[in-house]
């Protein structure tokens with residue numbers, strides 16, 4: 306199988322091939338995901354919750370991200386390595402470049418992910434123009450948890466939906482090559498996906514995105530607490546870690562996941 310690169314992402318979209326993405330935080334699981342055919346590995350700042358045991362992602366540092374990215378890098382050959390920029394590490398352009406440079410140079414990131422639009426668009430452009438490919442992230446942006454008042458579905462009202470469509474176009478215009486849509490109604494994600502040239506990756510965003518992402522611990526059913534609607538425990542049908550990841554990849558490729566029961 307061919308190495309996944311930034312230019313191959315638009316090719317997936319053009320050909321109508323679905324993109325599979327999973328989070329990962331260490332080398333052993335990275336090797337498992339690679340062998341199962343996962344296209345993009347995301348070192349998510351969700352590690353603040355599933356690895357560090359915190360209630361949200363706000364305390365994750367750039368050094369935390371570098372540590373986990375470097376470990377994942379050693380276990381990864383074929384998948385594209387995408388790494389989250391943590392809370393406030395892209396508050397201005399210079400900070401964003403300093404942080405992203407570390408994620409690339411020390412962590413081996415091939416693309417970095419920033420949440421939001423508005424003032425974040427300047428940071429997206431600054432990085433993209435300096436040879437650091439960028440993934441946007443809209444809808445439920447977990448770094449906004451204190452403003453949002455919890456982890457809730459976004460874009461339900463018409464005005465919020467229109468704003469989200471505009472933000473998605475601006476993120477693409479700013480230079481992003483990929484866009485994660487988290488917890489938005491399926492119809493809205495479908496509309497954004499059709500209006501953008503860059504691929505969209507959904508989580509709790511219906512089946513019409515160009516790809517799907519889940520948190521690895523959710524897919525394996527080991528995340529403590531209530532399971533959100535969009536999560537499926539693939540370990541039950543996969544029978545093993547490797548089987549569960551393969552089942553996810555196949556379900557994304559053939560459009561079996563997510564089903565209506567996983568969508569808003």
Ligand code: KIV
Nearest residue numbers: 328349350351485518
């Ligand atoms: O940190 C993370 O795991 C993420 C995904 C849920 C998209 O950003």
Ligand code: NA
Nearest residue numbers: 349350351389
């Ligand atoms: Na994240």
